[in-house]
Structures are given as structure tokens and as C-alpha cells.
Amino acid sequence: xxxxxxxxxxxxxxxxxxxxxxxxxxxxxxxxxxxxxxxxxxxxxxxxxxxxxxxxxxxxxxxxxxxxxxxxxxxxxxxxxxxxxxxxxxxxxxxxxxxxxxxxxxxxxxxxxx
Amino acid sequence: xxxxxxxxxxxxxxxxxxxxxxxxxxxxxxxxxxxxxxxxxxxxxxxxxxxxxxxxxxxxxxxxxxxxxxxxxxxxxxxxxxxxxxxxxxxxxxxxxxxxxxxxxxxxxxx
Numbered sequence: 001x002x003x004x005x006x007x008x009x010x011x012x013x014x015x016x017x018x019x020x021x022x023x024x025x026x027x028x029x030x031x032x033x034x035x036x037x038x039x040x041x042x043x044x045x046x047x048x049x050x051x052x053x054x055x056x057x058x059x060x061x062x063x064x065x066x067x068x069x070x071x072x073x074x075x076x077x078x079x080x081x082x083x084x085x086x087x088x089x090x091x092x093x094x095x096x097x098x099x100x101x102x103x104x105x106x107x108x109x110x111x112x113x114x
Numbered sequence: 115x116x117x118x119x120x121x122x123x124x125x126x127x128x129x130x131x132x133x134x135x136x137x138x139x140x141x142x143x144x145x146x147x148x149x150x151x152x153x154x155x156x157x158x159x160x161x162x163x164x165x166x167x168x169x170x171x172x173x174x175x176x177x178x179x180x181x182x183x184x185x186x187x188x189x190x191x192x193x194x195x196x197x198x199x200x201x202x203x204x205x206x207x208x209x210x211x212x213x214x215x216x217x218x219x220x221x222x223x224x225x
Binding site for chain 2: 004031033035040041042043044045048056090092094096097098101102103104105106107108
């Protein structure tokens with residue numbers, strides 16, 4: 001069973017479009033995250049949700065809107081896509097927010113904006 | 115804010131060579147330290163971790179020791195294999211369990 005899954009794996013779209021990436025975890029964790037990995041492999045936190053509530057929102061354009069319908073899901077909706085949004089987006093989850101709590105990552109969604 | 119610096123790659127080694135990937139950090143308080151590995155086309159996997167000073171994390175022949183005096187967490191392996199070829203990320207968590215990553219180091223192991 002896949003612990004953290006993301007759909008789609010690849011997403012190719014035009015500038016200006018709106019798209020969503022879905023994430024689901026079956027680990028029973030209460031905290032979920034979105035990370036962005038750019039073309040140089042640099043990884044940066046975007047958002048963190050605990051029990052469906054936003055707890056971390058780094059400097060991310062408000063075109064990005066996370067939605068957590070329940071503890072097992074954290075979706076990422078992106079409006080008015082721009083070329084610079086092209087990246088690999090990783091979802092992750094953990095049990096609790098303590099600094100010792102391991103985060104488990106999904107396989108990533110490669111977004112290409114043309 | 116917190117930051118992690120790791121050596122730039124790529125690091126190219128022959129099979130059975132000794133590996134060191136340097137990692138240093140800047141953080142307030144007492145962060146936990148991690149090494150993640152990303153194999154080609156895959157997501158990140160936790161390789162090892164250490165949660166307090168002088169702890170040694172180890173897994174699959176890889177080791178790293180949390181050195182608070184030098185703010186370092188260098189990754190080592192005594193004998194690398196072709197299957198170890200991947201990108202390695204050093205990271206830390208502090209308040210809020212937000213992972214701060216280094217820039218990643220690509221390791222290429224040749225037969």
C-alpha cells in the first residue's frame with residue numbers, strides 16, 4: 001500500500017490555467033505538508049496543515065491555495081499558472097508537529113507550465 | 115532564520131570508494147537533523163536522523179553524527195555501490211516541524 005500518494009504524477013498545462021494536485025495519506029497522520037522542488041533540486045516548504053488547519057504558510061503567492069477536506073487529504077490548487085510555477089511538488093505527512101517526528105513523502109508531481 | 119549548507123555536487127566516485135558529503139547548519143535551539151535520499155524519478159526517503167547532540171544516525175551503511183560544537187552532520191559511507199547513485203539532502207527541523215533543506219548533492223557511483 002502506498003503511504004503517501006499524489007495525483008497526477010505529471011501535469012503539463014498552459015500559462016493562465018488553473019490546476020489542482022491531490023495528496024492522500026493512509027498512515028493516520030494528523031499533519032500534512034506541501035514542498036516545492038525547483039529545477040536545481042532546491043526544496044522549500046510551502047504549507048503545513050495540522051488536523052485540517054493551516055499552521056505554516058511560507059511566502060507563497062496567493063494564487064496557491066491548499067485545501068484539506070479531512071486529515072488524510074491535502075490538495076493544492078493553483079490559479080493563473082505562470083512559467084515559474086514549473087517544478088516538482090511533494091506532499092508529505094507526519095504524526096504530530098514535534099521536531100523528532102519523521103515526515104513521509106509522496107512520489108511528487110512534476111508540473112510543467114508552457 | 116534556519117539554514118542548511120551542503121557541498122555542491124556532483125560527487126563522482128568509483129564503486130567501493132569512501133563517501134563523505136559535508137553538511138553544516140545554522141539554527142536556534144536544538145534542531146533535529148536528517149539525511150534524505152532521492153533516487154532518480156522518485157520522491158524523498160528518509161535515510162537517517164539524529165535528534166540530539168552526539169547522536170549517530172545510521173542506515174544501509176550510511177552514518178552521520180550530530181556535532182553541535184561544529185554545527186555539522188556529515189554523511190559517510192565506507193564503501194559505496196552503484197545503487198547508491200542519487201541526490202542526498204541534508205535537512206533540519208525546528209519549531210513547527212518545518213523541514214529546512216540544503217541544496218542537495220548528487221552522487222554518481224561508477225562501476
